[in-house]
Amino acid sequence: MENKKEDRRVERTRMLLHEALMALILEKGYESVTVQDILDRANLGRSTFYSHYRDKDDLFLKGFGHLQTMLEGQHSQMAGKSGGISSEFNLSLELFRHAQQNYRLYKAMVGRQSGQMMSTHAHTLLSDVVRKHLEQYFKDKKKPDVSPEILSHWLVSSFLSLLTWWLDNNMPHTAEKMDEIFRQLTMPGLESVVGHDLSI
Known part of the structure; x- marks a missing residue:
């Protein structure tokens, strides 16, 4: 049961980061978006981001x-x-x-x-x-x-x-x-x- 909760948390975190990136791309273009922009929009910490992705390119490609x-x-x-x-x-x-x-x-x-x-x-x-x-x-x-x-x-x-x-x-x-x-x-x-x- 604990593993399922953890999996749901991971999935939710990844979804928040991905949705934040998509929204920012539409607003300002991919090249102008920074990792900090993504974190601010998703309301997540830097360590959380880097526990899942190397950089914004990695986030984009995995999405x-x-x-x-x-x-x-x-x-x-x-x-x-x-x-x-x-x-x-x-x-x-x-x-x-x-x-x-x-x-x-x-x-x-x-x-x-x-x-x-x-x-x-x-x-x-x-x-x-x-x-x-x-x-x-x-x-x-x-x-x-x-x-x-x-x-x-x-x-x-x-x-x-x-x-x-x-x-x-x-x-x-x-x-x-x-x-x-x-x-x-x-x-x-x-x-x-x-x-x-x-x-x-």
């Missing part, structure tokens, strides 16, 4: 972990489906929907206030998922004109650009509409690389 878990779950689901290359676009719709449901979190993580470190982390994380699927599709092709690495970089850059615009403009369209726009912008280039139309 990003639940998104990574969701992506890995999507990756496992898509790996079991046929259709290969079209699976990436299921992921884009899920991400737009997840962002719609967790607006403040996503705006803090990938909006214009998030800072270069987080944008780079998000790009790397998404590119890895997309590249794995593209590699499965291209494994039977000899020397494709555009490598899966380049193609995944382009697709993810396009997606994050749209996601950031959508969040920073307070989501003027639905997640489904944003996914439709993403497909309209990216499918012609993707089909050009593949060499035939893709039905999604």
Whole structure:
């Protein structure tokens, strides 16, 4: 019983620190936030913070972990489906929907206030998922004109650009509409690389 109470205290402390950081990012931008700002907002002591995290980057990246878990779950689901290359676009719709449901979190993580470190982390994380699927599709092709690495970089850059615009403009369209726009912008280039139309 004591262990469960301790676990709840730890979880509550981490949640307070994470929520304080997210709120501060939205107010002043990630680069301007200090550990002391976070402590003041969460009303916690410095020793408490450093018993859980190395620095604010560590706090930010570990708070990003639940998104990574969701992506890995999507990756496992898509790996079991046929259709290969079209699976990436299921992921884009899920991400737009997840962002719609967790607006403040996503705006803090990938909006214009998030800072270069987080944008780079998000790009790397998404590119890895997309590249794995593209590699499965291209494994039977000899020397494709555009490598899966380049193609995944382009697709993810396009997606994050749209996601950031959508969040920073307070989501003027639905997640489904944003996914439709993403497909309209990216499918012609993707089909050009593949060499035939893709039905999604």
